[in-house]
Amino acid sequence: TNQHLTYTGTVRSCFPLLAWLPRYNLAWFKMDLLAGLTVGLTVVPQGLAYAEVAGLPVQYGLYSAFMGCFVYCVFGTSKDITLGPTAIMSLLCSFYIAGDPVYAVLLTLLCGIIQTVMALLRLGFLLDFVSYPVIKGFTCAAAVTIGFGQVKNILGLKGIPQQFILQVYYTFYRIPEARAGDVILGLLCLIFLVMMTMMKSTLGSIEENPSLLVRVSRGIVWSFATVRNALVVIAAACVAYSSELAGSHFFTLTGKTAQGLPPLSPPAFSETTQNGTTISFSEIILDLGGGLAVIPLMGVLESIAIAKAFACVYLLYYGLIMINNWLYVSAGLTNILGSFVSAYPITGSFGRFVPLFIFISVVVLLSLAFLMPLFYYIPKASLAAVIICAVAPMIDYKVLPQIWRVRKLDLLPFLVTFLVSFWEVQYGIVGGVIVSGMMLLYLVARPELKISDHGVIVMELASGLNFPAIEHLCGVLRKHALHVSPARCVVLDCHHVSSIDYTVVTELKDLLKQFKLHSVSLVFTGLKPSVLEVLLAADLPDFTHRDSVEAGLQTASSNPHRD
Structure with missing residues (x-):
């Protein structure tokens, strides 16, 4: 019976006519x-x-x-x-x-x-x-x-x-x-x-009961x-x-x-032109x-x-x-x-x-x-x-003020598409898609970082972590923790991170070595099981993780060289 229902559903999905014709x-x-x-x-x-x-x-x-x-x-x-x-x-x-x-x-x-x-x-x-x-x-x-x-x-x-x-x-x-x-x-x-x-x-607009x-x-x-x-x-x-x-x-x-x-x-x-070509x-x-x-x-x-x-x-x-x-x-x-x-x-x-x-x-x-x-x-x-x-x-005259109210930056792909289309409409589409893609990639490469000071720096990744973003993240960590005197410990809140790749793991390995050279600790918190499994398999040096930010703060505060 289940196989028959599955077969029937597949046939109906392939031929939507069968879904409405019996009721016609x-x-x-x-x-x-x-x-x-x-x-x-x-x-x-x-x-x-x-x-x-x-x-x-x-x-x-x-x-x-x-x-x-x-x-x-x-x-x-x-x-x-x-x-x-x-x-x-x-x-x-x-x-x-x-x-x-x-x-x-x-x-x-x-x-x-x-x-x-x-x-x-x-x-x-x-x-x-x-x-x-x-x-x-x-x-x-x-x-x-x-x-x-x-x-x-x-x-x-x-x-x-x-x-x-x-x-x-x-x-x-x-x-x-x-x-x-x-x-x-x-x-x-x-x-x-x-x-x-x-x-x-x-x-x-005519009145009722005319x-x-x-x-x-x-x-x-x-x-x-x-x-x-x-x-x-x-x-x-x-x-x-x-x-x-x-x-x-x-x-x-x-x-x-x-x-x-x-x-x-x-x-x-093929085609034969009037001149015989x-x-x-x-x-x-x-x-x-x-x-x-x-x-x-x-x-x-x-x-x-x-x-x-x-x-x-x-x-x-x-x-x-x-x-x-x-x-x-x-x-x-x-x-x-x-x-x-x-x-x-x-x-x-x-x-x-x-x-x-x-x-x-x-x-x-x-x-x-x-x-x-x-x-x-x-x-x-x-x-x-x-x-x-x-x-x-x-021609939608309302779209410009609507985009302006919602997100002004979205006017950029709109205007690029609109203006370039007057040159060639196909180029307008391509130009708009490229600009939208670059805006999307920029968000991936520059995730929002929320930084707070609890005696130990707490840095929360407000979005995912992929290879375009790792250089930016490492740069911010060095700026706030390693390029100051004295160096400071960091708790990195990763509860928004759902996946990582090999590039991220490689950069984190170098970053952990730099933290060790400065005698401060980098503690990861809120790691999802799939992400934690990858990091443990990578065998990162001095890799430390905790379930919560509070536990991470306690671990980082116990570092004898913290600020």
Whole structure:
């Protein structure tokens, strides 16, 4: 029976679908159907827009939007995540694929393989080393980069460099070249999206037991606000289509798109350019470079951030490390399978979630099958408005004062990540992690020491003792006990020390010899059994230990040469 329960638990942990599917009912189905259709109407315009951010033809945003829903329905561990194209992942991909669909699809396959291998090796803990200030610095900088990157589409400008600093300069420099039609349409779309968002945010403040008219009005506002992205894109496309029929070309259009569902085939491992040059697989790998590390890690990091934010029941049931590893599995499988339908790398979305994800996929597939020819008339200004409104909430204005109040030093990794990301977003992440790591290592190398004088110096280690800290500890002991006249005895309170290493033992051996040469004693107290066992096995000269500080003081006070 115990073996059967263990086997059942293992299977359920591998396939979370088995945990909730037996309890699924018709009422849940109706709610999921409504939610899936609603979210699907958000996913379609966002997918088109995010493909623009990645520098790919818009259909690739939809190619990337449906596979994750099928996979995560089976392997997903958080009900609050859907896997698909996102603004941040699209921005990251744009730096490595250079607008080349072959590079994008192959990166998807390689990213999926790397994520799956990391899951099998249980390397989900690596993301624990990315601190919250680094995450916030990166997301804020990415939101600014993505949002400003769409200003050129609002203005109808072309040929603007991708690098952020150059992008800012040339966007302002070429404002006189802005197209009036794109500017007017883009601003109207932005105003409508902002109004709908603000109206939706006020719905919760309506009084209790409202009248029928109020409830109906509230439902209409909620419906319009929920599908606002689809409404904007549809309305803008209709206006642009009417303009084209009248022979006027007021707007910059999305242009020709591939029709129908994507072909089911493995990604190409080489590419032949227009001039006949063949780019081999190894050359593509070299071109992708750091993207093979940044894309897989950031893909899962974004999903984990959602799981932490919603603190869903699966997070409590499986534990964070299990969530990390299974997010790697879900993202890895989605990317591997997605590469066979021409998807670019995906991750969990911050802005959309629904329990049964299959309905989202159905909406996306229907759009690919029947609506692709109509996407030709979608103005780029309307997609730019959708992206700007989607990433604006990612700019957290409250984080700076919060970090300042809690711990001012944490502003350093935040600012490093934020500022360096405007140069290259991947360098911002790396810079922030390095700064956070150096701060962490400094705390390890410089543990807090509490020193008090009881006739004998009592020094308490306020944290653990590892090899980076031993030189500092020995230096402080020499300064306060050996480099004074006369030399003084020391009681070293080690009740916070849970482990030591060979370097620590070696330095302590030299330190004890120096104390003996000065005819004073160094007494260890509060040693944990595991630490005491190591020190006794090291056979340190004149090693003395006691259970308590009081006993250590008595031992040190009995030294005839004490101060």
